[in-house]
Amino acid sequence: MKCQRCEKPATFHITDLTGDEGVLALHLCPECAREYLEQPDQQAPTPTPTLSGLLSQQLKLGQTAEELAALDQRECPICGVTFFEFRQSGRLGCPHDYVYFANELEPLIASIHGKVEHVGKHPKRGVQDTELQTELIRMRREMKDAVNNEDYELASQLRDKIRKIEQDGHQ
Amino acid sequence: MSIEHLTNTCGEWLRGSGPDSDIVMSSRIRLARNFADFPFIQRCTDIDRANIESTVRERIQGNEHLKKLNYINVASLETLDRQFLVERQLISREHADGDGARAVAIDEQESLSLMVNEEDHLRIQLMRSGFDVDAAWQLINTVDDEVEEHITYAFNSQLGYLTACPTNVGTGMRVSVLMHLPALVDTRQIEKVFRALQKINLAVRGLYGEGSQAMGDFYQISNQITLGKSEEELIKQVCDAVPAVISYERKAREFLINESHHDLFDQVSRAYGTLQTAQKISSEETMHLLSKVRMGINLGLIGDVEIPTINKLLIHTQPAHLQKMVGSKLDTAHRNRERANYLHTHLKTIKNGENGLEKN
Numbered sequence: 001m002k003c004q005r006c007e008k009p010a011t012f013h014i015t016d017l018t019g020d021e022g023v024l025a026l027h028l029c030p031e032c033a034r035e036y037l038e039q040p041d042q043q044a045p046t047p048t049p050t051l052s053g054l055l056s057q058q059l060k061l062g063q064t065a066e067e068l069a070a071l072d073q074r075e076c077p078i079c080g081v082t083f084f085e086f087r088q089s090g091r092l093g094c095p096h097d098y099v100y101f102a103n104e105l106e107p108l109i110a111s112i113h114g115k116v117e118h119v120g121k122h123p124k125r126g127v128q129d130t131e132l133q134t135e136l137i138r139m140r141r142e143m144k145d146a147v148n149n150e151d152y153e154l155a156s157q158l159r160d161k162i163r164k165i166e167q168d169g170h171q
Numbered sequence: 172m173s174i175e176h177l178t179n180t181c182g183e184w185l186r187g188s189g190p191d192s193d194i195v196m197s198s199r200i201r202l203a204r205n206f207a208d209f210p211f212i213q214r215c216t217d218i219d220r221a222n223i224e225s226t227v228r229e230r231i232q233g234n235e236h237l238k239k240l241n242y243i244n245v246a247s248l249e250t251l252d253r254q255f256l257v258e259r260q261l262i263s264r265e266h267a268d269g270d271g272a273r274a275v276a277i278d279e280q281e282s283l284s285l286m287v288n289e290e291d292h293l294r295i296q297l298m299r300s301g302f303d304v305d306a307a308w309q310l311i312n313t314v315d316d317e318v319e320e321h322i323t324y325a326f327n328s329q330l331g332y333l334t335a336c337p338t339n340v341g342t343g344m345r346v347s348v349l350m351h352l353p354a355l356v357d358t359r360q361i362e363k364v365f366r367a368l369q370k371i372n373l374a375v376r377g378l379y380g381e382g383s384q385a386m387g388d389f390y391q392i393s394n395q396i397t398l399g400k401s402e403e404e405l406i407k408q409v410c411d412a413v414p415a416v417i418s419y420e421r422k423a424r425e426f427l428i429n430e431s432h433h434d435l436f437d438q439v440s441r442a443y444g445t446l447q448t449a450q451k452i453s454s455e456e457t458m459h460l461l462s463k464v465r466m467g468i469n470l471g472l473i474g475d476v477e478i479p480t481i482n483k484l485l486i487h488t489q490p491a492h493l494q495k496m497v498g499s500k501l502d503t504a505h506r507n508r509e510r511a512n513y514l515h516t517h518l519k520t521i522k523n524g525e526n527g528l529e530k531n
Contacts, residue, residue, distance in 0.1 A: 030430045033430065051336070078210075079210040079211075079214045080214070081210075089213060091211060091212075091213045091290070092211055093210055093211055093213065093214040094209075094210040094214060095205065095207060095211075095333040098330055099327070108337060109337050113340075113341065114372075114399060115399020116330075116399070117329060117398075118328070118331025118340075118342070118398055119400065120344075120400070120405075121315075121331075121342065121401075121402055122331075123319050123324055124319060125323075129327045129328055130207035130325055130326050133207030133208040133325070136208035136209075137208060137210050
C-alpha cells in the first residue's frame with residue numbers, strides 16, 4: 001500500500017478519533033506519519049461546563065431581575081441556607097434543600113446529568129425517604145438559637161425531643 | 172496506627188499487578204454519603220461536625236468488620252502528615268486543607284479509605300491495582316452496606332443519595348481509572364483521546380484529582396454524571412472506554428518502537444541514567460523521568476528494575492514522603508538532594524558499566 005500523502009510505501013496505519021465523524025483510517029509512510037502526529041491540535045479542548053456557569057445560564061432564561069432577586073432571598077426553613085448562598089458556593093445546606101428548592105434545582109440537575117430520576121442502589125434498611133430525619137436539623141438549630149436567646153426552658157424541651165428522636169432512630 | 176508506620180509500607184494499589192497493569196495503574200471507586208439528620212458540611216456548626224465525627228467513630232468501632240480499620244484523627248495531624256496522606260491518595264487535598272473535626276479510617280492494605288467530613292459527611296473510597304473496577308465495586312458496595320446499618324443516609328426516592336453538590340447526587344459514585352499514557356503524550360494524540368472521552372460524558376483529570384496537572388503522564392478517567400444510571404451502568408460506561416484508550420496507547424508505543432526506536436531508547440536510557448546519578452532533583456522532574464522509565468520497563472528496554480519499584484518511587488519521592496522518611500522538615504533544596512539520594516539507593520543497579528539496559 002502506498003502512503004496516502006506521498007509515493008512511499010505506507011508502513012504506519014493510524015486509526016484516528018476525529019470527534020464528529022467517528023473514526024478516520026490513515027495509511028502513511030514513517031515521515032508523513034510523524035508529521036501528521038506532530039501537527040499541533042487546532043481545536044482547543046472543550047472545557048467541562050462548571051456548575052455556576054450552568055446555573056447562571058439556566059436562571060437567565062425566563063426570569064426578570066426582580067424574580068432573581070426574590071429567589072436569592074429564599075431561605076430553607078430547615079438549615080437556613082439562602083438560594084444566593086447556594087449560587088455563590090455551589091454547595092447546598094442540607095438534604096431538605098433538594099425538596100425546598102426543587103423547582104430551581106430540577107433544570108440544573110437535568111442539565112448536569114441529563115436525567116432527574118435515580119435508578120441505582122437504595123439503602124437496604126427500607127427505601128423510604130429520610131425527609132423526617134431533617135426535622136432534627138431544624139430542631140438543633142432552634143435549640144442553639146434558644147440558648148443564644150437565653151431561653152433555657154425551650155432549649156431543654158428541644159433537647160429532650162431531639163434525644164428521643166435520635167434514640168428511636170437507632171433502635 | 173501512626174503515620175510513621177505508613178512510611179514503611181506501600182499501598183496495595185501500587186503493587187503493579189492486576190489486569191493491564193502496564194497501562195492502568197489503579198482502579199478506584201468513591202461513594203459520597205451524608206447523614207440524614209445533619210446539615211451538609213458547609214452549614215455545619217463546629218458541634219455538628221464534632222458530632223458527625225464521633226458518631227462515625229463509635230459506629231465503626233461497633234461493627235465487626237469495620238472496627239479493624241485504622242482510625243486517624245486528621246484534624247489533629249501536623250500539616251506534613253496531612254500532606255503525606257494526600258500523596259498516598261488516602262485523603263483528598265480538600266480534606267487535608269479543610270478545618271474542623273475530620274478523620275479518615277483506612278484498612279491495612281490501604282485499599283479502603285473512609286473520609287469523615289470532607290465535602291460530604293462520608294466519602295468512601297476503594298482502590299485496586301490494575302484495571303479491576305468490578306472487584307472495587309463488589310468491595311465498596313459491601314462496605315457501604317455495613318456503614319448503612321449504623322448510619323441513616325440522606326436519601327430521597329426520586330434523587331437517590333443526597334449530596335452537598337448536585338453534581339454528585341443520585342449514586343454519589345465516581346469511578347476512576349488511573350492510566351499511564353506516555354506514548355499518547357509523546358505522539359501528541361492525548362488531546363484527541365480526551366475530546367473523544369468528553370463527548371461520551373467521561374472526565375479526564377490529573378493524578379491528584381480535580382484541577383491537578385497531569386504529572387508524569389498519569390491521567391484519571393472517570394464518569395461525569397452520577398444520576399439516572401445505575402452503579403453497574405456507570406461502571407460499564409467507564410470500563411467500555413478504557414480498553415480503547417489502552418489500545419491507542421499500545422499502538423502509539425508500537426509506533427515509537429518501530430519508527431523511532433533510537434529516539435525512544437535514548438530518552439528512556441537518559442531518564443534512567445539521570446535518576447541513578449543526579450545529585451539533586453525536583454519532584455516534577457522525578458515524576459517525568461520515572462514515567463519514561465516505567466514505559467521503558469514495559470517495552471523491555473530496561474530489564475533490571477521492576478514496575479512495583481517504580482510505582483513506589485512515584486509516591487515515595489514526593490515532598491511529604493521524603494520528609495517523613497528523613498524524619499525532619501526540609502526546605503526545597505534539601506529535599507532535592509534527599510530525593511536524589513533516595514533514588515540512588517533504590518535504583519542501585521550500576522555494576523561496572525553494566526547498567527541493565529538492552530544492548531542496542
